[in-house]
Amino acid sequence: xxxxxxxxxxxxxxxxxxxxxxxxxxxxxxxxxxxxxxxxxxxxxxxxxxxxxxxxxxxxxxxxxxxxxxxxxxxxxxxxxxxxxxxxxxxxxxxxxxxxxxxxxxxxxxxxxxxxxxxxxxxxxxxxxxxxxxxxxxxxxxxxxxxxxxxxxxxxxxxxxxxxxxxxxxxxxxxxxxxxxxxxxxxxxxxxxxxxxxxxxxxxxxxxxxxxxxxxxxxxxxxxxxxxxxxxxxxxxxxxxxxxxxxxxxxxxxxxxxxxxxxxxxxxxxxxxxxxxxxxxxxxxxxxxxxxxxxxxxxxxxxxxxxxxxxxxxxxxxxxxxxxxxxxxxxxxxxxxxxxxxxxxxxxxxxxxx
Numbered sequence: 001x002x003x004x005x006x007x008x009x010x011x012x013x014x015x016x017x018x019x020x021x022x023x024x025x026x027x028x029x030x031x032x033x034x035x036x037x038x039x040x041x042x043x044x045x046x047x048x049x050x051x052x053x054x055x056x057x058x059x060x061x062x063x064x065x066x067x068x069x070x071x072x073x074x075x076x077x078x079x080x081x082x083x084x085x086x087x088x089x090x091x092x093x094x095x096x097x098x099x100x101x102x103x104x105x106x107x108x109x110x111x112x113x114x115x116x117x118x119x120x121x122x123x124x125x126x127x128x129x130x131x132x133x134x135x136x137x138x139x140x141x142x143x144x145x146x147x148x149x150x151x152x153x154x155x156x157x158x159x160x161x162x163x164x165x166x167x168x169x170x171x172x173x174x175x176x177x178x179x180x181x182x183x184x185x186x187x188x189x190x191x192x193x194x195x196x197x198x199x200x201x202x203x204x205x206x207x208x209x210x211x212x213x214x215x216x217x218x219x220x221x222x223x224x225x226x227x228x229x230x231x232x233x234x235x236x237x238x239x240x241x242x243x244x245x246x247x248x249x250x251x252x253x254x255x256x257x258x259x260x261x262x263x264x265x266x267x268x269x270x271x272x273x274x275x276x277x278x279x280x281x282x283x284x285x286x287x288x289x290x291x292x293x294x295x296x297x298x299x300x301x302x303x304x305x306x307x308x309x310x311x312x313x314x315x316x317x318x319x320x321x322x323x324x325x326x327x328x329x330x331x332x333x334x335x336x337x338x339x340x341x342x343x344x345x346x347x348x349x350x351x352x353x354x
Contacts, residue, residue: 006087010049013064013085015077018052022065023095026120027103027113028239029070037075046072049084051102053095068099093124100124111223112235112244118217119224122192189221219251226254231262237269243276252277260286 050069055062066073067088076083088098100121103109109117227250228235243249253264264280274280281287315323331339 007089008087010084010086012082013052015073015083017063018050018066018073018083018085019055019061019063020066020070020073022055022059022061022063023053023067023092023099024120025070026096026099026116027070028116028236029074030240031074032240034071034074034078037071038078041072041075041081042079046076046084048072049086051088051098052085053088053090056092065095067095068102093128096120096124110239110244111220111247111250112228112239115220115223115250116228116235118220119192119228122217122221122224126192189218189225192221192225219247222254223247223250227261227265230258231265234262234265234269238265238272241268241272241274243268243274246275246277249275249277253280256281256286260284 048069050072051067052064053067055065064085064087069085073083088095090098100117103113103117238244253261256264260281263284264277264286267280267283268274271279271283278287
């Protein structure tokens with residue numbers, strides 16, 4: 001096992017010789033999909049091999065690492081049969097790129113899945129840009145990029161050709177709108193997007209690499225940063241729900257404060273038929289059915305009462321008398337008894353003072 005001669009070969013292996021978590025898992029696991037695949041494989045056999053890699057150098061676990069094909073591996077394990085697997089090699093970043101490339105090409109992915117893969121791919125590109133430039137932060141990279149044309153800058157005098165080439169590709173200005181999400185680091189989303197822009201360019205290159213326009217890329221990165229990265233377990237629980245395909249609903253959640261995002265995700269996991277973020281926000285008492293926060297609604301009603309009281313106090317007695325029938329007709333039926341009792345109490349109070 002793990003012979004260099006195996007690279008590129010398709011092997012038939014016991015499923016327990018493959019570690020499904022040996023490499024970072026970016027996508028989501030769907031038990032129902034694994035069960036359906038098991039039925040297909042039992043009937044027609046495994047048509048497409050999974051992809052695996054040798055164990056990492058010096059790793060204690062000497063099993064192969066799964067690169068992609070998690071559902072096929074689980075299906076074969078459930079059937080108790082060996083799995084067909086193609087062996088590849090590469091660094092962790094290269095293997096993760098294979099995993100994201102294989103998934104991004106799928107046309108049946110939900111918005112949530114695509115955001116997970118695009119977001120992780122963008123992070124890899126960003127980390128590679130920092131490493132190539134020999135800096136450890138986006139601020140340092142920005143300083144180098146801003147001063148790239150100043151050859152006398154001491155930071156730029158000893159750049160290698162690879163560093164200069166990497167820096168030259170990076171955009172001098174982000175040609176995007178910042179995300180509206182509350183509580184996430186806007187700089188992180190912008191840095192991820194800028195790194196991808198520098199690596200692939202904004203037009204044809206991004207289209208070819210990710211299969212989407214850069215504005216959509218930015219929306220997906222916002223979902224990744226606000227929901228997937230901080231709340232992986234909660235997001236995994238809603239990956240099979242209807243809302244996972246609703247980009248607008250996910251962006252609405254992304255714009256909320258962190259505790260609200262987490263609470264809404266947990267509610268959605270328990271209510272998989274919910275279609276919108278508003279369903280969760282209303283159920284949690286955070287929004288009304290019209291999309292307003294309950295606190296905003298109360299504040300708005302308070303302002304209305306203040307204005308109404310001020311206006312009514314200006315009416316003359318004769319106007320009150322003529323206005324009384326109209327006022328009575330405006331009172332909500334459910335409030336009539338309370339208003340009558342209040343008027344009776346006021347009359348009794350006035351008569352008692354005579």
